[in-house]
Amino acid sequence: MVDIHTLSLESFKGLNAEVTAKISELIESIQEQAKQIAQQAHALEFKDETLKLKDAKLEKVLFELGRLKAWKFGAKTEAMSAQQRQLFEESLAEDQADLELQLAALNKTDSKAEASTQDESKRRPRRDMLPEHLRRVEHHHEPQDTNCPTPDCGQAMVRMGEDVSERLDIVPAEFFVHRHIRGKWVCKCCQILVQESAEPQVIDKGMPTAGLIAHTLVSRFAHHIPYYRQESINARSGVHTPRSTLAAWSGAGGAALHPLYEALREFVLSSAVVQADETPVNMLDPGAGKTKRAYMWGYARGVFEDAPAVVYDFCVGRGAQYPIEFLGEWSGTLVRDEYKGYDSVLALHGRKAAGCLAHARRKFDELIKNNASPVGAQAIRRIAEIYRIERELKVLSPEDRLVQRQARAGPLWVALEQWMKLERQRVPDGGATAKALNYSLNHWDALVANLGDGHVPLDNNHLENLMRPWAMGRKAWLFCGSELAGQRAAVVMSLVVSARLNGHDPWSYLKDVLTRLPTHPNRDIADLLPHRWQAAI
Numbered sequence: 001m002v003d004i005h006t007l008s009l010e011s012f013k014g015l016n017a018e019v020t021a022k023i024s025e026l027i028e029s030i031q032e033q034a035k036q037i038a039q040q041a042h043a044l045e046f047k048d049e050t051l052k053l054k055d056a057k058l059e060k061v062l063f064e065l066g067r068l069k070a071w072k073f074g075a076k077t078e079a080m081s082a083q084q085r086q087l088f089e090e091s092l093a094e095d096q097a098d099l100e101l102q103l104a105a106l107n108k109t110d111s112k113a114e115a116s117t118q119d120e121s122k123r124r125p126r127r128d129m130l131p132e133h134l135r136r137v138e139h140h141h142e143p144q145d146t147n148c149p150t151p152d153c154g155q156a157m158v159r160m161g162e163d164v165s166e167r168l169d170i171v172p173a174e175f176f177v178h179r180h181i182r183g184k185w186v187c188k189c190c191q192i193l194v195q196e197s198a199e200p201q202v203i204d205k206g207m208p209t210a211g212l213i214a215h216t217l218v219s220r221f222a223h224h225i226p227y228y229r230q231e232s233i234n235a236r237s238g239v240h241t242p243r244s245t246l247a248a249w250s251g252a253g254g255a256a257l258h259p260l261y262e263a264l265r266e267f268v269l270s271s272a273v274v275q276a277d278e279t280p281v282n283m284l285d286p287g288a289g290k291t292k293r294a295y296m297w298g299y300a301r302g303v304f305e306d307a308p309a310v311v312y313d314f315c316v317g318r319g320a321q322y323p324i325e326f327l328g329e330w331s332g333t334l335v336r337d338e339y340k341g342y343d344s345v346l347a348l349h350g351r352k353a354a355g356c357l358a359h360a361r362r363k364f365d366e367l368i369k370n371n372a373s374p375v376g377a378q379a380i381r382r383i384a385e386i387y388r389i390e391r392e393l394k395v396l397s398p399e400d401r402l403v404q405r406q407a408r409a410g411p412l413w414v415a416l417e418q419w420m421k422l423e424r425q426r427v428p429d430g431g432a433t434a435k436a437l438n439y440s441l442n443h444w445d446a447l448v449a450n451l452g453d454g455h456v457p458l459d460n461n462h463l464e465n466l467m468r469p470w471a472m473g474r475k476a477w478l479f480c481g482s483e484l485a486g487q488r489a490a491v492v493m494s495l496v497v498s499a500r501l502n503g504h505d506p507w508s509y510l511k512d513v514l515t516r517l518p519t520h521p522n523r524d525i526a527d528l529l530p531h532r533w534q535a536a537i
Contacts, residue, residue, distance in 0.1 A: 130166050175239045178209060200518035202256045213253040214510035216246050221492045222506050224473045254488035256517050261491040263525045264498060268311045269327065273302030273455045275335040275463040278318060279470050283480045294486060296470050297322060302455050303462040304398060307531035308501040310466045311494045314486035320344035333453060335460050338443050355446030357383065358459035363436035373433040375423050382416050390458050398454030405451055413448055466497055498530040512536055
């Protein structure tokens with residue numbers, strides 16, 4: 001059988017011109033159809049891959065839902081065990097003890113008030129002026145009678161001036177309702193109905209606005225107020241918001257913010273210097289009837305970057321596979337502590353290691369606190385000189401900072417290393433002093449990485465400070481309910497803390513972003529990142 005795809009005009013030379021022309025048109029048509037079939041096959045292949053990804057994602061979601069239902073409704077798993085209830089009771093006991101101590105301090109102060117009123121007025125610090133942007137409510141106080149009170153005078157007095165004092169007041173949070181009234185317009189002759197369409201919302205056909213969702217998220221993740229306490233706070237305003245409803249709002253808000261979180265991650269990893277750290281958090285394990293340890297990893301742009309940002313990553317463990325997966329193909333200088341898990345991370349993509357001088361200093365500070373060795377005090381003094389120079393160089397450009405570091409701090413680093421090596425020869429092995437010296441000497445190349453790059457900081461304190469909200473949150477919400485809840489907390493906290501770093505109010509930022517996200521183009525998602533965000537007018 002002849003394959004028509006292999007035929008050409010040379011095969012029909014004996015035919016007349018009209019037949020040859022017809023055959024030529026047929027061959028071109030067949031070739032064009034073959035191209036279209038190839039393109040359609042490629043499109044079908046792409047759709048098949050897309051469907052496979054969607055099916056995998058759907059399977060994961062269904063698995064999570066099934067597991068949550070099993071935890072909630074399973075006969076052998078209670079919603080909260082006795083041990084978990086005890087954790088809540090301990091938190092309440094801490095709050096009660098704190099209030100009692102404050103009350104005792106106030107009572108003690110009141111008993112001495114009469115005797116020390118005059119002394120306190122002398123010691124009272126000068127009060128700062130109240131912010132100019134606050135709304136002022138003026139109260140005018142004038143005498144009822146402006147005539148001279150002297151019996152023999154009685155003439156009208158002249159106003160010569162005034163005294164102004166200001167006191168700060170507050171109006172508690174006010175709930176209010178937006179009523180959207182969309183008129184219906186109809187043409188009777190054409191039978192056409194015209195009505196303005198509803199604006200897209202984070203929760204379509206839901207009760208909360210973007211502002212209320214942002215308030216719930218900020219209360220939960222920035223102020224660390226659990227849902228059951230938010231429920232009672234809202235109830236004082238006469239609004240019933242069950243904790244399950246608040247949790248659903250937060251879940252929807254976290255899902256809406258996830259694309260922005262991914263853009264923030266890419267922005268952090270665009271920095272040549274990234275600071276990394278991790279802190280433990282508890283995660284509820286209903287199947288075992290207790291909590292288990294998980295970890296919140298933090299990654300921040302270098303402290304000397306013009307646009308600061310931090311992104312958190314919730315992981316069920318502390319293994320090296322988690323930062324390896326998060327960093328991907330990023331290459332640059334990683335500022336971290338000396339946790340062994342980072343060795344595998346640094347072995348990839350030509351990454352460089354930078355140490356933390358603050359961690360080395362803490363080893364010697366422990367010697368001083370425990371009176372273990374006079375070496376600690378001398379080491380602290382030497383390290384303090386390096387920090388003093390670094391504080392002066394903080395305002396310089398990276399290039400100028402590097403030059404000044406090498407000229408001024410470089411000799412101090414050399415002297416410090418020589419002194420540590422000498423002291424190490426004098427102290428016996430296995431002691432606390434030897435361990436403190438070994439910590440610095442064994443990681444010396446990473447500690448002095450700042451002498452080769454002006455973008456690299458001396459320590460990891462910048463990120464450690466950004467990890468403090470998680471330590472504060474642990475005391476309030478005690479544990480994450482699930483791995484998905486931990487990931488959602490990482491999404492919201494990344495945006496909230498990054499907004500603070502860039503000088504934004506977290507609620508104003510989240511409210512505006514959640515309002516704009518439903519209609520914002522995905523290609524311009526980076527415009528909503530905290531360092532580029534501009535409030536809508």
